[in-house]
Amino acid sequence: xxAEQNRAVHGPAPRHVTRCVKVGAVRLGGGAPVxxxxxxxxxxxxxxxxxxxxxxxARAGSELVRITVNTDEAAKAVPKIRERLLAMNLDVxxxxxxxxxGHRLLKDNPACAEALAKLRINPGNVGKGAKRDEQFASLxxxxxxxxxxxxxxxxxxxxxxVLLARIxxxxxxxxxxxxxxxIMREALVTSALESARQAEALGLPADRIVLSxxxxxVQDLIAVYRDLAGCCDYxxxxxxxxxxxxxxxxxxxxxxxxxLLQEGIGDTIxxxxxxxxxxxxTREVIVAQEILQTMGLRAFTxxxxxxxxxxxxxxxxxxxxxxxxxxYVREKMPEWRLHHHGVxxxxxxxxxxxVNGPGESKHANIGISLPGTGETPVAPVYVDGEKTVTLKGxxxxxxxxxxxxxxxxRKYRKIRVEL
Numbered sequence: 001x002x003a004e005q006n007r008a009v010h011g012p013a014p015r016h017v018t019r020c021v022k023v024g025a026v027r028l029g030g031g032a033p034v035x036x037x038x039x040x041x042x043x044x045x046x047x048x049x050x051x052x053x054x055x056x057x058a059r060a061g062s063e064l065v066r067i068t069v070n071t072d073e074a075a076k077a078v079p080k081i082r083e084r085l086l087a088m089n090l091d092v093x094x095x096x097x098x099x100x101x102g103h104r105l106l107k108d109n110p111a112c113a114e115a116l117a118k119l120r121i122n123p124g125n126v127g128k129g130a131k132r133d134e135q136f137a138s139l140x141x142x143x144x145x146x147x148x149x150x151x152x153x154x155x156x157x158x159x160x161x162v163l164l165a166r167i168x169x170x171x172x173x174x175x176x177x178x179x180x181x182x183i184m185r186e187a188l189v190t191s192a193l194e195s196a197r198q199a200e201a202l203g204l205p206a207d208r209i210v211l212s213x214x215x216x217x218v219q220d221l222i223a224v225y226r227d228l229a230g231c232c233d234y235x236x237x238x239x240x241x242x243x244x245x246x247x248x249x250x251x252x253x254x255x256x257x258x259x260l261l262q263e264g265i266g267d268t269i270x271x272x273x274x275x276x277x278x279x280x281x282t283r284e285v286i287v288a289q290e291i292l293q294t295m296g297l298r299a300f301t302x303x304x305x306x307x308x309x310x311x312x313x314x315x316x317x318x319x320x321x322x323x324x325x326x327x328y329v330r331e332k333m334p335e336w337r338l339h340h341h342g343v344x345x346x347x348x349x350x351x352x353x354x355v356n357g358p359g360e361s362k363h364a365n366i367g368i369s370l371p372g373t374g375e376t377p378v379a380p381v382y383v384d385g386e387k388t389v390t391l392k393g394x395x396x397x398x399x400x401x402x403x404x405x406x407x408x409x410r411k412y413r414k415i416r417v418e419l
Contacts, residue, residue, distance in 0.1 A: 011296055012261060012262045012263070012264060012295065012296070012297065013262065013263050013264040014264050015031060015264045016229045016236070016263075016264045016265045016266075017233060018030065018233050018234060018235045018236060018267055019206055019207045019209075019233055019234060019235060020032065020207060020235070021149050021207055021208060021209070021210055021235045021267075022149065022207075023064060023093045023095070023117045023118045023149050024091070024092075024093030024117035024118075025091065025093070026063050026064060026093055026117075028149075028210060028235045028237075028267045028268050029210075029234075029235030029236075029267040030235075032267070033297070033298050034261065034266060034267060034268060034269060034292055034297055034298060035063045035064060035267065035268040035269075036061055036062055036063050036064075036268070036269060036270075036285060036288045036289055036292070037062055037063060037064035037065065037066065037095070037237075037268055037269070037270050037288075038057045038062040038064075038065055038066070038270060038281070038282075038284050038285050038288075039065065039066040039067070039068075039097070039270065039272075040053045040054060040057070040065065040066070040067050040068070040281070041053075041275070041281060043074075044067050044068050044069060044070070044074035044077055044078070044081070045071060045073035045074045045076075045077050046077070047077040047080045047081050047084065048084070050067060050077065050081050051080075051081045051084035051085055051088075053281060054067070054081065054085060054090075054092065054094070055085060055088055055090055056281065056282055057092075057281060057282060057285055058085075058090050058092040059090075059334065060282035060285040060286065061285050061286070061289050061300055062092070062282075062285045063092070063093075064092070064093050064094075064095055064117075064118070064268070065092055065093075065094060065095065066094075066095040066096075066097050066120060067081070067094055067095070067096065067097065068097045069096040069097060069098055069102070069105060069112065069116075070097075070098075070099065070100075070101070070105075071105075072105065072108065072109065074105075075105045075106075075108070075109035075112040076109060076111075076112070078094070078096065078109075078111070078112040078115045078116060079111040079112060079114070079115040081094070081115075082094060082115040093117030093118065094115065094116050094117055094118075095116065095117065095118040095119070095120055095151070096112070096113075096116040096118070096119050096120065097120045098119060098120065098121050098122075098139065099122055099125040100125055100126075100127075102119070102121060102126070102135075102139055103126070103127075103135040103136075103138035103139050103142075106119075106138070106139065106142040107138065107142070110146075113142050113145075113146045113148065114146055116148060117148065117149070118148055118149040118150065118151060118210075119139065119142070119143050119148055119149075119150050119151070120150075120151040120153050121136075121139050121150060121151070121152060121153070122153050122154065122155055122158055123136070123152060123154055123160050123163075123191050123192075123195040124154065124155065124158035124159050124160045124161075124191070125158050126139065128161075128162075129162075132160075132162070133198075136195070136198065137202055140198075140199045140202045140203070140204050141202065141203075143199075143204055143208065144202070144203045144204055147208075148208070149208045149209070149210060150199065150204060150208060150209055150210070151210040151211070151212060151237055152192055152195045152196055152199065152209065152210070152211050152212070153211075153212040153214065153237070154188050154191045154192045154195075154211075154212065154213045154214065155214045155215075155241060156184055156188060156213075156214065156215045156216070156220075156241075157241070157242075159184075159187050159188070159191060160187075160191055163187060163190065163191055163194070164183075164187050167183060167186055167187050167190060168183060171183055171186075181220065184215075184220070185220060185223055185224050185227065186227075188213040188215070188224050189213060189224060189227050189228050189231070191213075192211045192212070192213055192228060193211075193228075193231065193232060196209050196211060196232070196234055206233075206234065209234050209235070210234065210235045210236070210237050210267070210268070211228065211232070211234045211235070211236055211237070212236065212237040212238070212239065213225065213228055214239060214240070214241035215240070215241060216240060216241050216242040216243070218240065218252055218255050218256040221238075221240055221256045221260075222256060222259050222260060225238065225260050225265050225266070226260075226263070226265070229265045235267045235268070236265065236266055236267050236268075237266075237267065237268045237269070237270070238256075238257050238260055238261075238265070238266040238268070238269045238270075239253075239257075239269060239270040239271070239272055240252055240253045240256045240257070240271075240272060241272055242272065242274075243271065243272045243273060243274070244273075244274055245273065245274040245275075245276055246273075246276060249271070249272070249273045249274060250271070250273065250287050253271045253272070253273070253287065253291075254287070254291055257269055257271075257291055258291060258295060261291070261292070261295060261297060262295070269288050269291070269292070270284070270288065271284045271285075271287045271288045271291070272284065273287065289301070290303070299344040299345045300333075300344055301329055301330055301333045301344055302329045302333075302343070302344065302345075302346040302347065302348055303326075303347065303348070304322050304325050304326045304329070304348045304349070304350055305347065305348065305349040305350070305351075305360060305364060305367075306318065306319070306322035306349070306350045306351065306352075307351050307352045307353070307356060307357070307360070309352055310352075310353075311373070312352070312353040312355065312372035312373050313352040313353050313372050313373065314373045315352075315370075315372075315373070317370060318350055318351065318352035318370045319352075321350050321368075321370065321396070321397055321400070322350040324397055325348060325350055325397075325400065325401070325404075328401055328404075329346075329348070329404070332405075332408075336408060336412075338415065339414055339415055340408055340409070340412035340413065340414060340415065341412060341413045341414075341415050342412050342413065343408055343412045346365050346366070346407075346408070346411075346412075347363075347364040347365045347366075348364055348365065348366050348367065348404070349361045349363070349364035349366075349367035349368070350367070350368055350370070351367065351368065351369045351370065352370055352372055353369075353370070353371070353372025353373075353375060354369065354371075354372060354375055355372075357369030357370065357372075358380065358382070361380070361381075361382040362382045362385045363385075364382070365383070365384060365407065365411075366381070366382070366383050366384075366403060366404055366407055367381070367382045368380070368381050368382075368391070368396075368400055369382075370396075377392060378390045378391070378392045379391045379392065379396055381400065381403060383403070383407060388403075389403070
């Protein structure tokens with residue numbers, strides 16, 4: 001209990017000690033910051049569309065991007081996708097997602113293997129019966145040949161049926177058998193660990209292995225990763241599979257990942273959101289970043305604190321301004337990140353009335369307190385706790401942005417960019 005209370009006061013527990021895995025220029029585990037990744041939903045054979053979506057995800061902040069490699073056409077497109085990205089000055093590592101026929105695709109398309117930074121394989125989908133070990137070995141041998149990292153990604157929807165049957169038989173002989181949920185959790189962890197040991201026996205170093213055990217239930221995910229972290233030092237990828245759409249997917253992923261991250265478990269994360277019709281794929285990247293940033297684990301972009309509104313705020317202007325300012329800082333971050341060290345830690349506040357507005361604004365680096373219903377139609381601005389100016393009229397948004405720009409230029413150390 002004392003440890004839990006101390007953690008609540010002082011932040012997340014120390015990171016679970018794992019091996020460092022290099023994926024291109026990105027480091028996973030070994031004390032490195034938790035890495036954000038995502039996955040395309042384009043047809044990989046369409047090299048232009050896939051390259052454009054990878055670029056979009058990378059610019060949004062995805063530090064690894066996974067692409068499906070399921071056909072010869074897709075495998076042949078991978079090196080061309082890589083070339084297109086390099087032409088755009090984007091060196092984001094690509095992860096190839098292989099199921100069922102990966103052993104053949106990598107053998108027939110060596111340029112695909114060379115262009116990828118990591119292979120993702122699912123032990124339940126590499127083959128059945130006698131072919132399983134042979135095809136798994138082929139995948140691992142390709143990773144060794146081309147010096148690639150491998151994520152052994154177990155999924156509860158595609159567990160190795162032979163292994164599952166074995167665990168069920170063993171469970172029947174126990175004095176206190178596990179229930180169906182317990183069997184599933186044990187099978188996930190066992191599959192990941194046995195596959196990792198098999199990969200090592202085939203010559204793949206432990207510092208080239210990442211493990212994941214994906215389920216769609218929050219409590220199941222937490223339990224499985226606690227077990228997995230307790231019995232290995234492989235780098236771990238976290239993600240709630242089939243999280244869902246909209247607020248449900250965001251809440252479920254946040255609930256599961258936050259508990260594990262708070263306990264120091266996890267080296268890389270993905271938020272697997274189902275895009276809404278016409279929605280942006282980059283949404284899952286932003287949610288992953290916001291999970292890490294709100295937990296104090298990393299900083300990506302200035303976040304805007306804003307009040308929820310109440311009967312004192314009949315005007316929606318503060319809501320519009322908060323949305324406008326959050327979009328503005330995200331738009332400016334690529335430029336700021338290049339030129340101003342530490343700007344991602346800047347805090348902003350857009351408040352809606354006099355009750356908490358001035359106080360909350362003083363806590364931020366830059367804050368504005370807009371007038372509530374019946375209040376004087378002026379908006380005091382606070383910079384590092386001090387009132388600096390009062391804004392009013394139709395130009396508040398533009399003037400507030402100018403104050404932010406001036407603060408960034410003055411406050412955050414300029415970085416020399418070599419041309």
